[in-house]
Amino acid sequence: MHEYSLIQSLVTRVESEARARRASSVHRVVVALGELSGVDPELFATAYDTFRAGTLCEGAPLEVRRVEARWSCPGCGREIHRGQVLACDACRVPARLAPGGDEIVLETIEMEVP
Amino acid sequence: MCATCGCGDTKLVPVDVHEKILAGNDRVAGHNREHFADQGVLALNLMGSPGAGKTALLEATAGAVRGRWRLGAVSGDLATDNDARRLERAGIPSRAITTGQGCHLDAELVHHALHGFAVGDLDVFFIENVGNLVCPAIYDLGQAANVVALSVTEGEDKPLKYPVMFKAADLVLLTKCDLLPHLDVRVESVLEGLRRVMPRPRVIQFSARSGQGMAEWVAWLEEQKARVPARKGGASSHDHLPGEHVHEHRHADGTVHAHGHDHSPGAGHEHSHAEHVHEHRHADGTVHTHGHGHSPGAGHEHSHAEHVHEHRHADGTVHAHGHDHAPGTDHGHSHGS
Numbered sequence: 001m002h003e004y005s006l007i008q009s010l011v012t013r014v015e016s017e018a019r020a021r022r023a024s025s026v027h028r029v030v031v032a033l034g035e036l037s038g039v040d041p042e043l044f045a046t047a048y049d050t051f052r053a054g055t056l057c058e059g060a061p062l063e064v065r066r067v068e069a070r071w072s073c074p075g076c077g078r079e080i081h082r083g084q085v086l087a088c089d090a091c092r093v094p095a096r097l098a099p100g101g102d103e104i105v106l107e108t109i110e111m112e113v114p
Numbered sequence: 115m116c117a118t119c120g121c122g123d124t125k126l127v128p129v130d131v132h133e134k135i136l137a138g139n140d141r142v143a144g145h146n147r148e149h150f151a152d153q154g155v156l157a158l159n160l161m162g163s164p165g166a167g168k169t170a171l172l173e174a175t176a177g178a179v180r181g182r183w184r185l186g187a188v189s190g191d192l193a194t195d196n197d198a199r200r201l202e203r204a205g206i207p208s209r210a211i212t213t214g215q216g217c218h219l220d221a222e223l224v225h226h227a228l229h230g231f232a233v234g235d236l237d238v239f240f241i242e243n244v245g246n247l248v249c250p251a252i253y254d255l256g257q258a259a260n261v262v263a264l265s266v267t268e269g270e271d272k273p274l275k276y277p278v279m280f281k282a283a284d285l286v287l288l289t290k291c292d293l294l295p296h297l298d299v300r301v302e303s304v305l306e307g308l309r310r311v312m313p314r315p316r317v318i319q320f321s322a323r324s325g326q327g328m329a330e331w332v333a334w335l336e337e338q339k340a341r342v343p344a345r346k347g348g349a350s351s352h353d354h355l356p357g358e359h360v361h362e363h364r365h366a367d368g369t370v371h372a373h374g375h376d377h378s379p380g381a382g383h384e385h386s387h388a389e390h391v392h393e394h395r396h397a398d399g400t401v402h403t404h405g406h407g408h409s410p411g412a413g414h415e416h417s418h419a420e421h422v423h424e425h426r427h428a429d430g431t432v433h434a435h436g437h438d439h440a441p442g443t444d445h446g447h448s449h450g451s
Binding site for chain 2: 002005006009010013017021024027031036037038039071083084085086087094095096097102103104105106107108109110111112113114
């Protein structure tokens with residue numbers, strides 16, 4: 001249930017950004033959630049709906065952009081598909097995860113500014 | 115826009131932030147990591163399900179390296195200090211971190227536990243995380259490596275069911291291997307699963323009871339210790355050289371406070387009559403800066419205080435400050451929580 005503490009961090013971050021820019025309101029918040037970020041998107045959305053009441057995020061829908069976990073060989077670039085052993089047989093090196101596949105990133109805040 | 119004076123109208127703009135939501139935790143973890151490196155101590159984050167055998171692993175390890183390495187630990191649980199007491203009995207100086215409802219440790223909780231803990235006297239410092247195969251994986255604590263204890267009684271498919279945890283693992287200890295003759299678990303299927311979730315699978319089959327795998331585990335610890343830079347810090351624990359240390363904390367809730375502080379040698383996270391300046395950014399956006407003096411003493415304790423306030427952060431961390439204010443400092447509080 002760490003989704004709740006993540007949402008608190010998110011809302012606080014959005015509010016401080018909005019205040020710094022003297023925004024009168026926030027219209028939309030976009031977060032990228034990696035498939036291997038350890039965050040359940042549904043729980044994340046529920047936690048957001050619970051926490052945004054009474055904050056600057058109250059009227060701002062949360063848009064979650066899911067980022068698929070994509071593994072490939074750092075040597076030959078061959079894609080390593082879901083469920084396969086995470087190594088390249090040919091190059092004998094461990095697979096590499098594409099950026100974002102394990103991250104939780106606040107991407108964009110849409111806000112009304114003077 | 116209003117044609118007369120330009121007032122009133124606003125515009126809708128997208129602001130690109132591109133910041134990790136855990137950036138605040140990662141900053142504090144970086145601070146912890148710096149301290150472990152300065153003290154020349156190997157810090158390990160030990161994770162696994164409740165009952166996977168994390169505490170038993172540490173107890174057995176204490177026996178195996180007695181007289182050779184000094185171990186220390188902090189132990190996270192929702193309630194009770196049972197594990198810390200078990201570790202103490204095994205000869206490992208330990209401290210409990212009770213998280214209340216928190217399902218994981220974060221860098222700030224570990225940072226607080228470090229205050230007054232003589233980490234510099236240790237060779238290996240274990241952070242025994244809250245028993246949980248999900249949440250702890252995403253919080254960096256400042257450790258050098260992650261060790262995941264997976265007991266054979268948990269079933270063959272745990273790695274595939276909990277890929278985030280095993281992807282984060284630098285080493286998996288397959289614990290309770292002495293029970294294998296009584297179970298229908300094939301070790302090969304567990305290993306096969308791990309190869310599909312860990313890009314660099316490293317597994318030791320282990321039993322705290324029989325001693326299986328202990329030599330290999332100690333060898334792994336040795337290998338990790340060899341990577342820790344030689345200690346360059348002073349004589350004590352979470353200690354900073356006078357005047358040279360400034361750090362900024364951003365708490366899980368976005369709160370930021372920066373300290374510039376002098377530490378006197380000898381004890382914990384101690385401030386010696388130094389000018390100590392904090393800047394706090396509260397959840398409501400209020401920022402206030404304090405200058406305050408500390409009397410020599412122990413831990414992160416502030417005396418000379420006429421002003422005490424306690425913060426409870428979103429992640430459950432509580433810390434109280436008593437502080438003197440530098441004359442003229444504007445100090446308005448408006449705590450939302």
